[in-house]
Each structure stands twice: as C-alpha cells, then as structure tokens.
Amino acid sequence: MTYSRKICFTTVTHLINHKVSEVWAAMHKIYQMYMLCGFHIVEIAGDGEFAWIADQVASLPTNPVLDLAAASQHVGLIERNIRFLKEKTRLICHSLPFERIPALMLVHMVLHSVQFMNSFP
Secondary structure: OEEEOOOOEEEOOOOOOOOHHHHHHHHHHHHHHHHHOOOOOOEEEEOHHHHHHHHHHHOOOOOOEEEEOOOOOOOHHHHHHHHHHHHHHHHHHHHOOOOOOOHHHHHHHHHHHHHHHHHOO
C-alpha cells in the first residue's frame, strides 16, 4: 500500500507472496504509475521491513530518499491510513449477510474501499 501525502491518494495491490522480487515488482509498478501521471517522487517512507530495497530505490531515475522508521517507531500517516482502510473494509464486511468471507472477496473489498477513499479528497 502506498500513500501520497500532499494529494491524499492511496494505492494498494494484492501480493500472492512476500518474496523480494514480487514486492519490488509491485512497488516499481506503482512508482511508474506515479511517474506517468507527472509526479516526481522524492521520498519513500516505510518501516525496517523494507531495508532490503535500498539498492533498488537508489537506482530509480528520480533518486528518491528511502526514509525507514526505527524498530520502535511508526510512520504515522501510513499507519493512520491503514487503520482507516481497515475500518472501511470492516464496514463492508459487516454489512454482508455472510458468516465467513472468502479470500478473493476480501481482496475486492479492500480494493473497493481504496477506490471509495480516493473518490473524496
């Protein structure tokens, strides 16, 4: 999931696994999408889990700064955005007449929630 501070835009994608190549491919795809829209990426924020992408980030054309939070810190805006997204997804989940939600349906509920969040500035 990515969050753009100034334009309040959230991007999310479904990953089958958390292999380095899969995560980097998804991140690079999001990076290219922002570049095609005319945005200049200057900073990528995340937690220590993303330390392994430092070399790949350094090779990007705009040379963004990788801002990693320490083990005991959180990235406030991203954490708040995730919490808000979970809330909206739970609202959809609890409005459905099912006791159990299939994984594919959950993925699409998250995608729908992000689309709804981005509709209103």
